[in-house]
Amino acid sequence: TRSDNPRDMLAISTLIGQEEREIQQTVRRFVTDRVLPDIADWFDQGVFPRELAKEMGSLGLLGMHLDGYGCAGTNATSYGLACLELEAGDSGFRSFVSVQGSLAMFPIRAFGSEEQKQEWLPRMAAGEAIGCFGLTEPDSGSDPGSMRTNARRDGGDWVLNGTKMWITNGGIADVAVVWARTDGGVRGFVVPTDTPGFSANNLHKKMSLRASVTSELVLDNVRLPESAVLPGVSGLRGPLSCLNEARFGILFGVVGAARACYEAALDYSITRQQFGKPIAGFQLVQRKLVEMMVSVNRSALVAMHLGRLKDAGQLTPAQVSFGKLDNVRQAIDVAREARNSLGANGITLEYPVIRHMTNLESVYTYEGTNEIHTLALGRAITGEDAYR
Ligand code: TGC
Ligand code: FAD
Numbered sequence: 001t002r003s004d005n006p007r008d009m010l011a012i013s014t015l016i017g018q019e020e021r022e023i024q025q026t027v028r029r030f031v032t033d034r035v036l037p038d039i040a041d042w043f044d045q046g047v048f049p050r051e052l053a054k055e056m057g058s059l060g061l062l063g064m065h066l067d068g069y070g071c072a073g074t075n076a077t078s079y080g081l082a083c084l085e086l087e088a089g090d091s092g093f094r095s096f097v098s099v100q101g102s103l104a105m106f107p108i109r110a111f112g113s114e115e116q117k118q119e120w121l122p123r124m125a126a127g128e129a130i131g132c133f134g135l136t137e138p139d140s141g142s143d144p145g146s147m148r149t150n151a152r153r154d155g156g157d158w159v160l161n162g163t164k165m166w167i168t169n170g171g172i173a174d175v176a177v178v179w180a181r182t183d184g185g186v187r188g189f190v191v192p193t194d195t196p197g198f199s200a201n202n203l204h205k206k207m208s209l210r211a212s213v214t215s216e217l218v219l220d221n222v223r224l225p226e227s228a229v230l231p232g233v234s235g236l237r238g239p240l241s242c243l244n245e246a247r248f249g250i251l252f253g254v255v256g257a258a259r260a261c262y263e264a265a266l267d268y269s270i271t272r273q274q275f276g277k278p279i280a281g282f283q284l285v286q287r288k289l290v291e292m293m294v295s296v297n298r299s300a301l302v303a304m305h306l307g308r309l310k311d312a313g314q315l316t317p318a319q320v321s322f323g324k325l326d327n328v329r330q331a332i333d334v335a336r337e338a339r340n341s342l343g344a345n346g347i348t349l350e351y352p353v354i355r356h357m358t359n360l361e362s363v364y365t366y367e368g369t370n371e372i373h374t375l376a377l378g379r380a381i382t383g384e385d386a387y388r
Helices: 018-035 039-045 052-058 076-089 091-111 114-125 237-271 283-311 317-341 343-347 353-365 370-382
Strands: 131-134 150-154 157-168 175-182 185-192 198-202 214-224
Touching: 018 052, 018 076, 039 353, 052 091, 076 091, 076 237, 076 283, 091 114, 091 131, 091 157, 091 175, 091 185, 091 237, 091 353, 131 157, 131 214, 157 175, 157 185, 175 214, 175 237, 185 214, 185 237, 237 283, 237 317, 237 353, 283 317, 317 343, 317 353, 317 370, 343 353
Parallel strands: 131 175, 150 175
Antiparallel strands: 150 157, 157 214, 175 185, 198 214
16 A cells, blocks of 8 residues: 555655745746646757746745845745746746846846846846856856956956856847856856847757757947946856745756656556566666655755755755755656656657756756755865865
8 A cells, every 4th residue: 555645655745834834835936837748849849938937926936035125025934945846847037037036037136236226136036137157258167267258447447358158048048147257257248148249049940948948149249338247246246146046946857857756656556567466566667756855855855954044044056056956866866767767768859858957958067066065065065175
């Protein structure tokens, strides 16, 4: 008999408050009704359905843990749970929300002028304006301090030159938060994408995150007024603070992807018959299912704990690295085992598993690779910097 709840073995749902549960269920319904029916086609065709941005805005999912300016102002755990449910649908949707809320809206909210906040945040919260975040460059990935994109003063203006690479939402964005080197260190610029000299080229032939737009941004003598700079921050602390927010969403999000893979494998194993009985009845298959279930629950506990620390204002960047490092690698392991459990069906988009499995390869790399988070934790526990 199956007496326990195989979908919530550790009763993690008991750690979630009433309001948080309602938010989680709302997002789950959105994913069930609006994402799952079409996601295989979007992934296959390599498109992100931009029209869903406004729906996500009306659900309060864009910049949801920010206060004021049309943002929902939920706690961080609710934001995490929303990411979890979105990524149970597809990492592309969680990416969209991470970039919009944590990477584009957060810096404007935290470091922007009143004018920048008024101009962009309400429209971005509503999904009427889409944002992107340009930090990575063709020759500057894990080491953003080596960026070449630069901004120089010309009279009262700023003039930006450079190329950003692998930018989520780039080709559909109305506004780009671009990080550039200046005489006064790295600064952030709020760049409307219709500014002359700005262009975005979408990247094709991706085998991962196909239901997400990824672009190159070219800045060719982009002239901006003095007021385009984010006044509240200079140095790498600016972009790295945004990454803390987005990485927090990821460490919750990947639990959703892993859960979707585990549940697909569980359901399949119970119905698929070989050698005269369900494959779930074989010890080797059960072992895989149990390992997946343990991983999903362990990762969810880590996420919930980090959510509570964040809500208490106590979460450190090293703890975020712990969650990003371990939850992403756990999710990849779950996805690979689930893929195997589905046999040949595991390689088609008729089932969600291989889509999650290939998406998670991007998640493993972006927002700080596995190695970068290992080194961040290494520095935290030893005091020794081993990056260079
Ligand atoms: P380091 O010398 O350690 O620090 C430079 C300055 O930054 C401060 N800082 C932080 N501030 C806030 N949060 C953090 N996590 C911070 N880490 C460092 C630090 O205090 C210092 O400030 P100050 O004022 O003293 O100058 O910097 P480093 O050059 O040694 O680099 C550290 C390292 C390697 C950890 C960092 O560069 C890093 O995280 N690299 C990975 C780059 C990365 O994650 N890129 C992500 C690009 S965006 C993306 O991938 C979006 S995908 C979106 C999606 O689709 O979901
Ligand atoms: P590299 O830094 O060149 O790393 C290559 C390998 O070397 C990795 O395994 C890495 O861990 C290892 N390595 C590097 N340094 C060290 C070291 N010191 N010690 C040990 N190993 C090391 N960026 C943005 O700015 N905005 C976005 O919206 C965005 N979206 C993305 C979307 C997708 C789908 C992808 C794939 C990437 C996105 N990125 C974005 C870029 C992403 O953040 C970078 O790819 C990532 O930071 C790694 O940089 P890189 O690809 O240049 O790899």
